[in-house]
Amino acid sequence: MRQVFPFSAIAGQEEMKLALLAAAVDPAIGGVLVFGDRGTGKSTAVRALAALLPKMKVVAGCRYGCDPDNAGAWCAECRARPATEATRSRLAQVPVVDMPLGATEDRVVGALDLERALSQGVKAFEPGLLAQANRGFLYIDEVNLLEDHLVDLLIDVAASGENVVEREGLSVRHPARFVLIGSGNPEEGELRPQLLDRFGLSVEVRTPKDLPTRIEVVRRRDEFERDPAAFNEKWNRKDSTVRRRVLGARDRVADIAVPDEILEKSAALCMRLGTDGLRGELTLMRAARAIAALEGADTVTLAHLRQIAPPALRHRLRRDPLDAAESGVRVERALGELFGS
Amino acid sequence: MSLDASAPKPAWAEAVLAAVLAAIDPVGLGGICVRAQAGPVRDRWLAMLRRLLPDGTPLRRIPLHVADDRLLGGLDLAATLQAGRPIAQRGLLAEADGGFVLLTMAERVSAGTAARIGAVVDWHEVATARDGVVMTDATRVGVIALDEGIEDDERPPAVLLERLAMRIELGTLGLSDTDAAPYSAGDVAAARARLAGVASDDGVVEALCATSAALGVHSLRAVLLALRAALASAALAGRTRIAREDAAIAGRLVLAPRATQLPAAPESADAEPPPPPPEPPPQDSDTPPDGTPEQPQEPIEQLPDVVLEATQAAIPAGLLALLKAGSAPRSRTSGRVGAINSSTLRGRPAGVRPGRPRGGVRLNVIETLRAAAPWQRLRRGVTESSGGVARRIQVRSEDFRISRYKQRSETTTIFVVDASGSSALHRLAEAKAAVELLLADCYVRRDRVAVIAFRGRGAQVLLPPTRSLVRAKRGLAGLPGGGGTPLAAAIDAAVELAEGVLRRGGTPTIVLLTDGRANIARDGTPGRPQAQMEATAAARRARLTRVAALVVDTSPRPQPLAAGIALEMDARYLPLPHADGASLSKAAKLVGGSR
Numbered sequence: 001m002r003q004v005f006p007f008s009a010i011a012g013q014e015e016m017k018l019a020l021l022a023a024a025v026d027p028a029i030g031g032v033l034v035f036g037d038r039g040t041g042k043s044t045a046v047r048a049l050a051a052l053l054p055k056m057k058v059v060a061g062c063r064y065g066c067d068p069d070n071a072g073a074w075c076a077e078c079r080a081r082p083a084t085e086a087t088r089s090r091l092a093q094v095p096v097v098d099m100p101l102g103a104t105e106d107r108v109v110g111a112l113d114l115e116r117a118l119s120q121g122v123k124a125f126e127p128g129l130l131a132q133a134n135r136g137f138l139y140i141d142e143v144n145l146l147e148d149h150l151v152d153l154l155i156d157v158a159a160s161g162e163n164v165v166e167r168e169g170l171s172v173r174h175p176a177r178f179v180l181i182g183s184g185n186p187e188e189g190e191l192r193p194q195l196l197d198r199f200g201l202s203v204e205v206r207t208p209k210d211l212p213t214r215i216e217v218v219r220r221r222d223e224f225e226r227d228p229a230a231f232n233e234k235w236n237r238k239d240s241t242v243r244r245r246v247l248g249a250r251d252r253v254a255d256i257a258v259p260d261e262i263l264e265k266s267a268a269l270c271m272r273l274g275t276d277g278l279r280g281e282l283t284l285m286r287a288a289r290a291i292a293a294l295e296g297a298d299t300v301t302l303a304h305l306r307q308i309a310p311p312a313l314r315h316r317l318r319r320d321p322l323d324a325a326e327s328g329v330r331v332e333r334a335l336g337e338l339f340g341s
Numbered sequence: 342m343s344l345d346a347s348a349p350k351p352a353w354a355e356a357v358l359a360a361v362l363a364a365i366d367p368v369g370l371g372g373i374c375v376r377a378q379a380g381p382v383r384d385r386w387l388a389m390l391r392r393l394l395p396d397g398t399p400l401r402r403i404p405l406h407v408a409d410d411r412l413l414g415g416l417d418l419a420a421t422l423q424a425g426r427p428i429a430q431r432g433l434l435a436e437a438d439g440g441f442v443l444l445t446m447a448e449r450v451s452a453g454t455a456a457r458i459g460a461v462v463d464w465h466e467v468a469t470a471r472d473g474v475v476m477t478d479a480t481r482v483g484v485i486a487l488d489e490g491i492e493d494d495e496r497p498p499a500v501l502l503e504r505l506a507m508r509i510e511l512g513t514l515g516l517s518d519t520d521a522a523p524y525s526a527g528d529v530a531a532a533r534a535r536l537a538g539v540a541s542d543d544g545v546v547e548a549l550c551a552t553s554a555a556l557g558v559h560s561l562r563a564v565l566l567a568l569r570a571a572l573a574s575a576a577l578a579g580r581t582r583i584a585r586e587d588a589a590i591a592g593r594l595v596l597a598p599r600a601t602q603l604p605a606a607p608e609s610a611d612a613e614p615p616p617p618p619p620e621p622p623p624q625d626s627d628t629p630p631d632g633t634p635e636q637p638q639e640p641i642e643q644l645p646d647v648v649l650e651a652t653q654a655a656i657p658a659g660l661l662a663l664l665k666a667g668s669a670p671r672s673r674t675s676g677r678v679g680a681i682n683s684s685t686l687r688g689r690p691a692g693v694r695p696g697r698p699r700g701g702v703r704l705n706v707i708e709t710l711r712a713a714a715p716w717q718r719l720r721r722g723v724t725e726s727s728g729g730v731a732r733r734i735q736v737r738s739e740d741f742r743i744s745r746y747k748q749r750s751e752t753t754t755i756f757v758v759d760a761s762g763s764s765a766l767h768r769l770a771e772a773k774a775a776v777e778l779l780l781a782d783c784y785v786r787r788d789r790v791a792v793i794a795f796r797g798r799g800a801q802v803l804l805p806p807t808r809s810l811v812r813a814k815r816g817l818a819g820l821p822g823g824g825g826t827p828l829a830a831a832i833d834a835a836v837e838l839a840e841g842v843l844r845r846g847g848t849p850t851i852v853l854l855t856d857g858r859a860n861i862a863r864d865g866t867p868g869r870p871q872a873q874m875e876a877t878a879a880a881r882r883a884r885l886t887r888v889a890a891l892v893v894d895t896s897p898r899p900q901p902l903a904a905g906i907a908l909e910m911d912a913r914y915l916p917l918p919h920a921d922g923a924s925l926s927k928a929a930k931l932v933g934g935s936r
Contacts, residue, residue, distance in 0.1 A: 100413070106707075111711070122715075142456045211547075218546050218549070218550060218565055
């Protein structure tokens with residue numbers, strides 16, 4: 001297996017790491033967009049998250065990785081199985097599916113199984129990347145370079161949680177609930193507003209400017225490249241601490257209380273910023289809960305809200321392309337005005 | 342200060358050194374961007390690189406418009422049809438595993454292709470998911486990007502350039518400047534064997550970090566690449582530790598071409614830090630360079646100084662001039678990538694439909710096979726029962742599928758803003774507001790925008806075509822008013838920019854905001870009659886390019902002057918007094934969509 005740079009060894013970039021962990025705790029937050037300078041470890045962090053995530057239970061033999069304990073979200077094949085068979089399960093790594101640039105539509109949504117069609121003359125469906133990503137993550141590097149028709153397709157599936165394939169005489173639908181993770185560099189071009197809105201959290205990463213952090217980043221990376229195995233061994237303990245935090249938070253996140261006062265404050269914040277729709281508020285609440293769970297708290301506090309407000313809201317501000325202030329700054333400003341600094 | 346480390350080497354020797362280092366560690370260094378026209382010097386350099394590599398090292402040439410299935414791999418159709426089951430084919434990148442790929446005309450390569458190659462450089466593997474084939478091939482390659490650009494803005498996409506450690510220029514060299522490389526394939530092989538044993542050094546890491554910070558090289562990838570270059574250099578010299586020469590070489594080859602600012606000079610006051618708009622000079626950088634020059638007795642110079650000095654001395658002359666002028670070259674790459682990208686955006690696939698491949702329509706073989714596949718058993722049976730010999734695959738004309746493409750060329754709206762005194766007096770602010778309105782509109786339509794301002798003696802491109810609205814706004818906000826009205830120069834500049842957009846396959850639209858009162862001739866001399874005449878002539882020339890245009894009259898009362906210009910340009914005419922935001926943006930939209 002390919003050696004991946006350990007998650008906990010990524011120096012700095014706290015907001016990005018926090019957002020990724022929050023999305024891992026509660027997939028309903030709806031994906032993370034990581035935009036920023038080159039050479040800041042965007043892709044590294046996402047791939048490191050894959051190695052970090054704990055295993056999950058899947059129905060044995062299911063091509064879509066259905067959850068044996070959640071019959072409501074089963075695919076047609078699982079529903080058709082006899083009850084005894086459906087409950088047989090196995091442990092599998094949470095999928096983090098890489099969407100290669102230049103992937104063709106048939107590979108993304110799935111298509112006619114060419115091999116079986118050619119050799120046996122059978123019309124069978126071969127699941128694509130969306131099926132693979134079910135209950136996991138779909139990672140698109142350079143998301144702003146993705147071709148338009150694929151973006152449309154992803155928007156649709158991400159919104160419905162279901163992939164509908166109507167092509168080549170096939171008519172298939174299967175669950176495709178995944179967390180969309182996109183990364184890119186804004187200088188290559190901006191993202192369509194519709195796709196932007198699909199992402200729950202949006203993180204801006206900058207190259208660290210202070211010398212000690214820069215030195216530390218280079219040093220760790222160099223050490224990793226020289227001997228990946230030994231480096232991973234060294235960071236293994238810290239990685240498993242993070243993994244335990246994520247696991248614990250997942251168990252607790254449903255029980256985290258959100259006081260009315262916090263709800264009011266988040267509503268006030270969204271109104272002040274003029275975010276479109278309720279999606280912003282919902283995401284803000286969900287993400288704040290996930291953060292609270294990660295920190296082992298029982299209730300969401302203002303501190304949690306403040307911590308997660310910039311990534312949850314910065315990409316939802318009423319589009320004023322001509323406001324010189326960066327949107328993250330605008331969120332901070334509103335936070336300061338509403339709740340004091 | 343050790344002389345040999347900081348004195349700039351002749352370009353050829355530097356190019357040879359870059360080739361040797363890349364040959365020693367192709368994967369770690371990512372590769373080299375070679376800026377030169379095709380010619381004997383470049384050929385000689387490539388031949389030298391080839392000689393340095395061990396026998397049998399693959400060197401694959403990637404043509405400019407390589408299709409993804411050849412670049413990354415995909416379905417091997419011939420073999421698939423032979424075998425009756427899908428057979429995958431490796432792409433060029435995977436075939437070059439262990440060697441180099443040569444990317445010709447790298448300055449014209451699309452951002453998408455560049456990103457694909459960049460991903461392979463990063464992750465050392467080719468991941469393919471296309472045509473029913475999913476495979477992952479370990480691929481360790483270096484990239485030689487052959488940049489044949491002439492203009493400053495013709496550069497390989499930043500996404501690729503960022504990942505290649507070294508950049509060399511051979512453009513100024515003649516064949517007589519070249520000589521045989523002082524290294525052999527044996528040296529390279531020996532250095533490769535030693536490479537893993539070279540220890541990296543915290544001092545060197547610090548020195549490279551400090552140097553990169555002082556020169557405004559923000560990406561940490563650059564520092565890592567510099568470290569790799571230093572390691573390779575040490576291995577070449579047979580050292581087990583990185584010496585200061587190695588660090589200096591790394592600074593020269595890797596960091597110098599990436600500089601975006603000059604370090605704050607400790608003694609000479611004239612080279613004050615330029616006022617670059619985006620980032621303040623990093624605080625930490627001042628300390629190391631300041632520290633030592635004050636102590637002349639110090640026998641051994643601090644490593645960061647050595648590296649910084651060597652690097653600074655190696656900053657290419659053109660870049661140096663730009664940095665001294667205080668214009669951060671950051672803008673030289675940003676916004677351009679997309680422009681090159683758009684040139685290959687000749688149409689996106691818009692589905693597949695049954696049809697005959699003729700008249701330039703392309704048969705979509707995969708889809709055709711897919712359509713034919715389910716019927717194979719049936720058809721074979723029919724052929725056999727009627728006594729014929731069944732072929733392995735039977736494709737009939739009704740299976741034919743053709744690809745459809747949607748042509749969509751990107752629109753670039755070029756704003757030409759009159760900032761002269763006559764305009765400024767009246768309504769520069771209103772003109773700015775109007776441009777902002779139109780900009781917002783462009784944002785919605787995902788257009789590119791460019792801004793040209795004219796005042797005083799000439800026109801100036803404030804903003805080359807970009808999608809970044811924030812930059813557009815910034816350029817506009819800093820626009821001062823006052824001075825004469827060099828209208829002819831402005832129209833010329835707009836036409837030149839529009840032609841550039843056309844060349845790249847885009848659709849330009851010119852929006853000219855002026856009161857039409859030209860009073861500066863092309864040569865910069867004042868004089869109303871001459872200026873008017875030239876403006877009219879320029880407008881007539883603009884008409885010949887058949888670029889859609891809109892003239893917004895910014896004078897307080899609509900004047901025949903601006904209307905006349907509009908007429909000569911065959912442009913729509915819109916007097917600003919009657920133009921509210923809605924009608925303005927509607928007019929711009931109409932103009933943009935009219936051709």
